[in-house]
Amino acid sequence: MGAAFLLTQLGTHCASKFAERVQAIGLTPPQVGILGLIARAPGQSQQSVATTLGLLPSRLVAFVDDLEDQGLVERVRSSKDRRNYALELTTAGKRKLAEIGRVGAEHEKDICGVLSESERAELIATLRRLANDQGLIAGVHPGFRSLNRARGAEAS
Amino acid sequence: MGAAFLLTQLGTHCASKFAERVQAIGLTPPQVGILGLIARAPGQSQQSVATTLGLLPSRLVAFVDDLEDQGLVERVRSSKDRRNYALELTTAGKRKLAEIGRVGAEHEKDICGVLSESERAELIATLRRLANDQGLIAGVHPGFRSLNRARGAEAS
DNA sequence: TATTGTTATACTCTATAACTATA
DNA sequence: TATAGTTATAGAGTATAACAATA
Numbered sequence: 001m002g003a004a005f006l007l008t009q010l011g012t013h014c015a016s017k018f019a020e021r022v023q024a025i026g027l028t029p030p031q032v033g034i035l036g037l038i039a040r041a042p043g044q045s046q047q048s049v050a051t052t053l054g055l056l057p058s059r060l061v062a063f064v065d066d067l068e069d070q071g072l073v074e075r076v077r078s079s080k081d082r083r084n085y086a087l088e089l090t091t092a093g094k095r096k097l098a099e100i101g102r103v104g105a106e107h108e109k110d111i112c113g114v115l116s117e118s119e120r121a122e123l124i125a126t127l128r129r130l131a132n133d134q135g136l137i138a139g140v141h142p143g144f145r146s147l148n149r150a151r152g153a154e155a156s
Numbered sequence: 157m158g159a160a161f162l163l164t165q166l167g168t169h170c171a172s173k174f175a176e177r178v179q180a181i182g183l184t185p186p187q188v189g190i191l192g193l194i195a196r197a198p199g200q201s202q203q204s205v206a207t208t209l210g211l212l213p214s215r216l217v218a219f220v221d222d223l224e225d226q227g228l229v230e231r232v233r234s235s236k237d238r239r240n241y242a243l244e245l246t247t248a249g250k251r252k253l254a255e256i257g258r259v260g261a262e263h264e265k266d267i268c269g270v271l272s273e274s275e276r277a278e279l280i281a282t283l284r285r286l287a288n289d290q291g292l293i294a295g296v297h298p299g300f301r302s303l304n305r306a307r308g309a310e311a312s
Numbered sequence: 313t314a315t316t317g318t319t320a321t322a323c324t325c326t327a328t329a330a331c332t333a334t335a
Numbered sequence: 336t337a338t339a340g341t342t343a344t345a346g347a348g349t350a351t352a353a354c355a356a357t358a
Binding site: 001002003004005006007008009010011012013014015016018104105107108110111112113114115119120122123124126127128129130131133134136138139140141142 | 270
Binding site: 081 | 349356
């Protein structure tokens with residue numbers, strides 16, 4: 001069993017576990033990505049967020065609708081270019097983001113509990129090398145775009 | 157960025173890359189899993205394969221249909237219990253399995269190319285520890301069952 | 313004419329449930 | 336009555352394309 005298959009296996013498992021955790025606080029993984037992106041660069045347009053996450057604009061609308069219904073995000077019409085919205089986090093949105101951080105920390109602990117702190121650091125360093133080599137963008141999940149068929153099974 | 161998120165990110169990427177490679181030889185990832193399972197234990201029933209892979213029986217039928225059309229798998233009626241089939245690999249199926257092995261090796265090389273052999277071995281050992289700790293079954297992909305929503309985005 | 317956001321529609325994938333044949 | 340395999344149907348999730356408003 002090679003490293004690539006183990007990565008697929010563990011990656012799928014991690015994604016699934018994380019999805020369960022954020023579902024418990026009323027969010028989907030893409031919404032977590034959206035909230036994080038707005039926090040990093042407030043005032044972004046929906047187009048900008050969609051492009052970064054590799055989400056179709058039409059899908060983003062529904063996610064942002066829900067976030068707005070939950071009172072976590074605000075759509076503010078830009079006065080300069082009234083075609084686009086500036087996305088902002090509300091106070092509740094910032095609180096939710098902190099909550100996501102706690103959930104993420106629990107998740108990390110769940111997954112890496114068997115490792116010592118130095119082992120975990122070494123694993124992170126190795127994974128980061130692989131991710132860089134593959135051209136993956138730090139902090140941006142590659143799985144939101146049309147990759148439904150993209151699940152692997154062991155080769156041999 | 158924690159190890160859990162990196163695993164999700166890399167895992168999704170690996171799954172996607174592997175899916176592309178097997179598609180080039182006319183297979184989907186679940187079919188690769190099915191072929192491998194039949195190779196390990198020839199004569200299994202479809203029910204058995206479906207249970208192991210976490211696939212619904214109704215989904216399995218279509219996959220096996222296609223494998224049979226490609227001449228890779230044979231459905232042989234069991235003479236003892238004529239309700240179930242014994243799944244067998246044809247000669248072409250065994251050849252295809254060897255091909256899958258080569259594709260898997262290329263895939264491993266693509267993903268781990270930047271690592272030295274000892275680094276790769278250490279990574280495999282660490283990942284195996286994590287997988288065991290999480291209760292994952294060696295060689296069986298956890299992503300075939302109703303986990304569509306199970307994709308993660310970075311927490312913070 | 314091009315772009316942002318939106319809605320409407322179509323399509324794919326997956327799950328549920330009904331059906332047959334054997335036991 | 337229960338089980339293996341199959342088929343039919345319905346549902347969820349996603350992509351494509353048309354639309355209104357603004358530039």
